[in-house]
Amino acid sequence: MARFFLVVACLLSAxxxxxxxxxFIPVIPAPLPVVLxxxxxxxxxxxxxxxxxxxxxxxxxxQGDYLSVVWFAGDKELGxxxxxxxxxxxxxxxxxxAPAQADYKALLLYGGTLLRQLDLREVDSLK
Numbered sequence: 861m862a863r864f865f866l867v868v869a870c871l872l873s874a875x876x877x878x879x880x881x882x883x884f885i886p887v888i889p890a891p892l893p894v895v896l897x898x899x900x901x902x903x904x905x906x907x908x909x910x911x912x913x914x915x916x917x918x919x920x921x922x923q924g925d926y927l928s929v930v931w932f933a934g935d936k937e938l939g940x941x942x943x944x945x946x947x948x949x950x951x952x953x954x955x956x957x958a959p960a961q962a963d964y965k966a967l968l969l970y971g972g973t974l975l976r977q978l979d980l981r982e983v984d985s986l987k
Contacts, residue, residue, distance in 0.1 A: 896920055898970060905966050905978035910959040914966045914978060917951045925971040929954045932965040945970075 898920035905914050914929050928942035943952040958964065961982035968976040 898922065898975070900968055900970075900976045903968060903976050903978055905964065905980045907958075907980065907982070908955075910957055912956045912958045912964055912966070912980065914954045914968070915951070916953075916968055916976070918945055918970060918975075919950065922947055922950060927952050928969045928972075930967040930969070931956050931958075932967070933958070933960075933962040 896919075898918060900916055901919045902917040903915065905912065907913075912931070916927060916929075918927060922945055924944070924946040926942040927945050928940060930940050931938040938958065939956055941954050941956075943954070945952060954966075963983060964980040966978045966980075967974060968978070
C-alpha cells in the first residue's frame, strides 16, 4: 500500500512538474540617443585655372566656429584662410592663387581640430 501511494505521488509530481512552462519575457533596453561627432562629409581640392579651390561641408553638431584651411606645396606653407560656420551655414569654399604645378595639400580644421587632409598631386615628386 505504501508502494502504491509512493507511485501515485511520483506520477502526480511528475505530471505537475512536467506541465510547468518557463515564461521568458526579454528585457528590451531603452534606445540610446545617437550623437555623431562633427565631421566633414564632402570635401574637394581641385584646380580652376591659376587657382586652387577647396570646397567643404561640415555635418554634425555645429555650435558656431571657424572652418580653417592651411595650404601647403610640398612641405612649404603657402597660406591660411578661414570662414565662420554656424547652424545656418555648413559649407565653405576657399581659393588660393597658385599658378605653378606642384604637390599641394590643404588641411581642414574646425575650431583648431584637424578634421581632413586633401591632396592634389600635379607633379610626380616621388621619383
